[in-house]
Amino acid sequence: MNAIAFDKASLSVGGRSVLRDVTLAVAEGEFIGVLGANGAGKTTLMRAVLGLLPLSAGTIRIFGLPATRGNAAIGYLPQAKTAAASLRLRGRDVLAASIDGHRWGIPSLTGGKKAEIDRCLALVGAGALAARPMNELSGGERQRLLIAEALIGAPKILLLDEPLANLDPHQQQVVVDLVRELSRSLKLTVLFSAHELNQVIGAVDRILYLGQGEAAIGPVDSVIQPSVLSRLYGAPIDVVRANGHIFVMSGGAVVERDQHHDHAH
Amino acid sequence: MLTDIFAYDFMQRAFAASGMVAIVAGAVGYFLVLRGQTFAGHALSHIGFAGATGAALLGLSPLGGMLVFIVLAGIGMGALGERLSGRDVGIGIVLALALGFGLLFMKLYPSNAAQVTSLLFGNVLAVSKSVLVSLAGLAALTLAGLAAIGRPLLFASLQPELAEARGVRVRLVGILFLAIVAVAVAQSVQIVGVLLVFALMVGPPATAMLLTTRIGVGIGLSALIALAEAWGGIFIAFHTDWPTSFCITALAAAAYLAVLALRKG
Ligand SMILES: Nc1ncnc2c1ncn2[C@@H]1O[C@H](COP(=O)(O)OP(=O)(O)O)[C@@H](O)[C@H]1O
Ligand SMILES: [Mg+2]
Numbered sequence: 001m002n003a004i005a006f007d008k009a010s011l012s013v014g015g016r017s018v019l020r021d022v023t024l025a026v027a028e029g030e031f032i033g034v035l036g037a038n039g040a041g042k043t044t045l046m047r048a049v050l051g052l053l054p055l056s057a058g059t060i061r062i063f064g065l066p067a068t069r070g071n072a073a074i075g076y077l078p079q080a081k082t083a084a085a086s087l088r089l090r091g092r093d094v095l096a097a098s099i100d101g102h103r104w105g106i107p108s109l110t111g112g113k114k115a116e117i118d119r120c121l122a123l124v125g126a127g128a129l130a131a132r133p134m135n136e137l138s139g140g141e142r143q144r145l146l147i148a149e150a151l152i153g154a155p156k157i158l159l160l161d162e163p164l165a166n167l168d169p170h171q172q173q174v175v176v177d178l179v180r181e182l183s184r185s186l187k188l189t190v191l192f193s194a195h196e197l198n199q200v201i202g203a204v205d206r207i208l209y210l211g212q213g214e215a216a217i218g219p220v221d222s223v224i225q226p227s228v229l230s231r232l233y234g235a236p237i238d239v240v241r242a243n244g245h246i247f248v249m250s251g252g253a254v255v256e257r258d259q260h261h262d263h264a265h
Numbered sequence: 266m267l268t269d270i271f272a273y274d275f276m277q278r279a280f281a282a283s284g285m286v287a288i289v290a291g292a293v294g295y296f297l298v299l300r301g302q303t304f305a306g307h308a309l310s311h312i313g314f315a316g317a318t319g320a321a322l323l324g325l326s327p328l329g330g331m332l333v334f335i336v337l338a339g340i341g342m343g344a345l346g347e348r349l350s351g352r353d354v355g356i357g358i359v360l361a362l363a364l365g366f367g368l369l370f371m372k373l374y375p376s377n378a379a380q381v382t383s384l385l386f387g388n389v390l391a392v393s394k395s396v397l398v399s400l401a402g403l404a405a406l407t408l409a410g411l412a413a414i415g416r417p418l419l420f421a422s423l424q425p426e427l428a429e430a431r432g433v434r435v436r437l438v439g440i441l442f443l444a445i446v447a448v449a450v451a452q453s454v455q456i457v458g459v460l461l462v463f464a465l466m467v468g469p470p471a472t473a474m475l476l477t478t479r480i481g482v483g484i485g486l487s488a489l490i491a492l493a494e495a496w497g498g499i500f501i502a503f504h505t506d507w508p509t510s511f512c513i514t515a516l517a518a519a520a521y522l523a524v525l526a527l528r529k530g
Contacts, residue, residue: 083423098427104413
């Protein structure tokens, strides 16, 4: 059974069509790099998988069932910098707040929940980080902690929305390697969005490239083609390969670099 | 000296009233600071001023009028959500308008200067038996409300995008919280007045957050600090004959600055 299946799905946000008639399937355990310019719809696609966005047409199925809010099979790391990141609160407490966070009542931390937090922290090697205040962690450390949080409750799918934003190249590599390793050892299906193909090229099984309301999914070599990308960018695109890196060029400039800014959505 | 101060009925009532209100303000204020909504709390107190003077104009109880007005405003702010709550300009305009209306109502129904002063700056020494009973009921209501929404409130405050994905009704929780804030503000106005509500609702939680990175400890500490400042303020006021509200605000500021200096030093 597919972990994620889109069937002629169309997504719109605030009355604006973002993705049209998208059909794709992601097998269980696959690591998918999600690419596309700013505003191409990477975040929107993940929100739809989470059941946060009504579809304007088609269906999205998660392990055969329609996407619904609060699906315990999905772990999520949102793109927007979490409010907790700037607060002087220890990471462990922030993680604890997410367990059973949808239930009414007073927060409580039973032995079972503590053990679950410890298990997830250990998976990403963040046991010691969790004792420190969130606002004193480096970007890479914070992502490590938030990935641990996404693992709470043992989901089978991880949606990581631009987890490399604002990290230096070394930290980026550490995070990519960590997620790749987790996906192998825990048999997790991963959607990992990124600004630049080269950040994730070593880790992905396939890529999902978004643009102009369309989506192309497949192995790197079949998607990163001038014909496919010209359609997704709506402009003539060249693909230049050098030293194992691939550069997507338009009119002599690397298109991904132009959008290399962090933004909130 | 201590027996001195408790020899007076009005002093006993002052300690009882300010104690209950301080605990509520400290606990509710912690979440207000966590959510970055302190300005909204400030605006609610100003709206309360219009409510209280408006109620006097209609011949109704000022506390009742204030309560109805602030709670409605709190719910309205929550319902407008991010469109208003995070926007200083919008809140600032509402805040100024509310004070203006308060002034108009006073003009239409000339109340005596002492009444107005006690609304603006509080008058804990004038708490009557019936007001004390009302405050006790409201305090119980506020704490019960906070306990009922505690878990989703904490989650939604720290990580709203993730909370939404996990099925927390973030908007509803935000509305309920501002309704609770509104009740807490109406209580605080009785002690420190419309203009100085910040002293009880923002000073203690901000001080607590400097002292601990643990959330549960922080909430308790915030309530305790508020309690100590309220009682300490009354005690100092009794022996100096300075205004109680001044003593409470001065203690709140001094505590915050002292902790800040200790941490830096
Ligand atoms: N809250 C919103 N209201 C209206 N339009 C939005 C909103 N969020 C995103 N969009 C639009 O939806 C499109 C897709 O955005 P998004 O999914 O955030 O792209 P990406 O994550 O690839 O940068 C963009 O054109 C963006 O302007
Ligand atoms: Mg995005």
